[in-house]
Amino acid sequence: STTNEALMARRLAAVAPGVGHVHPIFTQRAENATVWDVEGREYIDFAGGIAVLNTGHLHPKVKAAVQAQLEDFSHTCFMVLGYESYIQVCEKLNQLVPGDFPKKSALFTSGSEAVENAIKVARAHTKRAGVIAFTSAYHGRTMATLALTGKVAPYSKGMGLMSANVYRALFPCELHGVFEDDAMASIEQIFKNDAEPSDIAAIILEPVQGEGGFYAATPAFMKRLRDLCDREGIMLIADEVQTGAGRTGTFFAMEQMGVAADITTFAKSIAGGFPLSGITGRASVMDAIAAGGLGGTYGGSPIACAAALAVIEVFEQENLLERANRMGEHIKARLAVMQAKYKQIAEVRGLGAMIAIELMEDGKPAPEYCPKILTEARNLGLILLSCGTYGNVLRVLVPLTAPDEQLDAGLDIMATCFDKVFK
Ligand code: PMP
Numbered sequence: 001s002t003t004n005e006a007l008m009a010r011r012l013a014a015v016a017p018g019v020g021h022v023h024p025i026f027t028q029r030a031e032n033a034t035v036w037d038v039e040g041r042e043y044i045d046f047a048g049g050i051a052v053l054n055t056g057h058l059h060p061k062v063k064a065a066v067q068a069q070l071e072d073f074s075h076t077c078f079m080v081l082g083y084e085s086y087i088q089v090c091e092k093l094n095q096l097v098p099g100d101f102p103k104k105s106a107l108f109t110s111g112s113e114a115v116e117n118a119i120k121v122a123r124a125h126t127k128r129a130g131v132i133a134f135t136s137a138y139h140g141r142t143m144a145t146l147a148l149t150g151k152v153a154p155y156s157k158g159m160g161l162m163s164a165n166v167y168r169a170l171f172p173c174e175l176h177g178v179f180e181d182d183a184m185a186s187i188e189q190i191f192k193n194d195a196e197p198s199d200i201a202a203i204i205l206e207p208v209q210g211e212g213g214f215y216a217a218t219p220a221f222m223k224r225l226r227d228l229c230d231r232e233g234i235m236l237i238a239d240e241v242q243t244g245a246g247r248t249g250t251f252f253a254m255e256q257m258g259v260a261a262d263i264t265t266f267a268k269s270i271a272g273g274f275p276l277s278g279i280t281g282r283a284s285v286m287d288a289i290a291a292g293g294l295g296g297t298y299g300g301s302p303i304a305c306a307a308a309l310a311v312i313e314v315f316e317q318e319n320l321l322e323r324a325n326r327m328g329e330h331i332k333a334r335l336a337v338m339q340a341k342y343k344q345i346a347e348v349r350g351l352g353a354m355i356a357i358e359l360m361e362d363g364k365p366a367p368e369y370c371p372k373i374l375t376e377a378r379n380l381g382l383i384l385l386s387c388g389t390y391g392n393v394l395r396v397l398v399p400l401t402a403p404d405e406q407l408d409a410g411l412d413i414m415a416t417c418f419d420k421v422f423k
Pocket of ligand 1: 050109111112113115138139140141206210211239240241242243267268
């Protein structure tokens with residue numbers, strides 16, 4: 001049997017360093033919210049493969065659906081020979097995505113690909129090429145999405161300038177002194193300085209920024225964006241890759257924002273650990289691209305579609321939206337107790353079960369603590385993730401199916417780590 005150390009040596013020799021690693025451990029097995037490494041050590045998983053496992057590792061119903069699909073066929077390419085499950089996923093998403101209008105969907109493989117295709121649809125529909133994205137946004141690592149992602153290092157460092165026609169607006173974040181009026185003014189500034197509204201195809205944003213630090217947009221801000229988009233004929237794109245599939249306590253975060261996007265992207269937890277992404281939008285907008293303009297060899301794979309249908313069923317059968325809200329309240333309450341003890345915890349925030357704590361010192365982001373806390377937690381058997389433009393945010397993405405005792409055990413470990421690190 002191998003060791004984490006041996007595998008790390010081989011990884012460093014064989015794998016491109018651009019593919020970074022958060023934790024120097026290698027997985028043997030996983031079940032619900034528990035992971036075992038190759039040395040047999042057990043961990044509580046608060047990372048969920050970066051927001052992919054809202055229904056936990058290998059949910060029995062997801063596993064059974066995939067196993068059943070494997071008995072029939074694994075691949076035909078939907079564009080060559082169709083299958084019902086792809087259509088069913090689109091029908092489901094057309095219902096689940098907010099918006100009181102007819103919708104159509106298309107399926108892909110990764111979140112980045114979904115965002116790329118959302119932009120393609122917006123461009124085709126509006127016959128415009130400009131896109132407004134926000135500071136600290138994360139929309140992916142492919143070329144077009146890198147232009148939208150609002151963080152140069154490490155994502156596009158050394159790669160030269162990304163594609164043009166992307167304009168950067170300020171994402172409202174009061175903790176860091178950016179108010180909604182400032183954000184709206186930054187868009188007006190773009191219209192004044194850089195591009196006419198009639199050249200802007202889309203405004204894209206995450207309803208709650210994910211990699212950027214778990215900052216939620218307010219319904220009021222979303223309404224202002226919606227009004228502006230309506231006024232100027234601009235498509236509003238909600239990137240729900242990280243917020244979607246129940247993480248925020250509604251199936252999509254936009255349900256809590258009072259207005260609907262024209263196009264919504266989804267991925268990650270939608271298929272419970274299998275690669276599926278997609279876009280759902282107004283039928284009249286989605287119709288802008290003719291046959292052949294959307295798709296991909298693996299997009300909406302039969303295995304991923306089977307998994308997604310099972311995930312959607314599990315949400316209903318196990319009341320996971322209600323559970324997300326209950327879990328979120330519990331996590332926030334426990335983190336608030338820890339916040340009262342340590343001045344470094346500047347804020348505990350979150351929507352539903354998308355929870356983060358931000359670490360600051362003397363009114364400034366304090367990035368030095370997260371790596372220490374991640375290491376301490378791992379040593380005590382808890383897998384945590386950080387995020388944030390400044391790397392000073394700890395985020396909790398525990399499976400919504402995690403048992404209460406395990407959730408508390410994970411939170412206990414966080415408390416122990418804070419005791420050690422914030423001295
Ligand atoms: N959009 C958002 C909001 C994301 O959080 C991510 C992934 N972290 C992506 C897009 C890109 O998804 P993927 O890594 O599957 O390409």
